[in-house]
Amino acid sequence: MRLDRILSNLPSLNRQDVRQLIASGRVRVDGLCCRDSRCDIRFFNRVELDDQIVQAGRPARYFMLNKPIGVVSATEHPGHQTVIDLLNEPDKHELHLAGRLDLNTSGLLLITNDGQWSRRVTQPTSKQPKVYWVSTEQPIEAHYIDSFAAGMYFKFEDLTTLPARLEILATYNARLWLHEGRYHQVKRMFGHFQNKVTGLHRERIGAITLDPRLTPGQYRALTADEIASV
Ligand code: URA
Secondary structure, three states: OEHHHHHHOOOOOOHHHHHHHHHOOOEEEOOEEOOOOOOEOOOOOOEEEOOEEEEOOOOOOEEEEEEOOOOEOOOOOOOOOEOHHHOOOOOHHHOEEOOOOOOOOEEEEEEEOOHHHHHHHHOOOOOOOEEEEEEEOOOOOOOHHHHHHHOOEEOOOOEEOOOOEEEEEEOOEEEEEEOOOOOOHHHHHHHOOOOOEEEEEEEEEOOEEOOOOOOOOOEEEOOHHHHHOO
16 A cells, blocks of 8 residues: 555644655655655555554565375365465464465465565566476376477467476476466466376476475475575
8 A cells, every 4th residue: 555545544644744744854764764655555564654653564475285185276165275274373364375276286376475576486477486296097198298398288278378388307296387376277387188197296396396295285485595586
């Protein structure tokens, strides 16, 4: 929200007062004088007017979770345990998921209260490759590699998927690098060859790799470097 709107919410101030206060340098954002009424204030920012705290500013929070199979990627669900239920954090209702995994997919899930950061993670055009380990019902054949690299046509969305890199690890196992996150994308891409995905695990998003010390259901805070990598 704009700085002037936040201050206008104070009962003692009208819009003209607010403009003058900001212009006269009496308003600080995160400890620094701010004279720009249009300054975008997020809920992490601390806003002060002279010695009065207008908004205390909440800490931004970022976590990685090793999502177990059978837990829903949602903040609330009537019939299933959710990934948020796995967190032991105060104010966890303020957190949201930076991307989702299917019920029967495991692995790296990012959780935060920073909407701008999570948008950077999830934008279809994001530069953050998502890396999956895949196992399948039928053998994975060498010609799949070119089809994944060329992109596949998804009729429902009327689009062609971005080039994806497929590395065949064994007869029924592969590692896949995606640069977008379409609905059931991995399963649909293998479905193109009538090859059912029997196991799917996300190992990495951009430079953030699932910490191997986290067993399914465990989580940890992201490091400063991991947060800045997005
Ligand atoms: N693609 C899928 O099909 N499922 C997931 O959970 C993630 C990517």
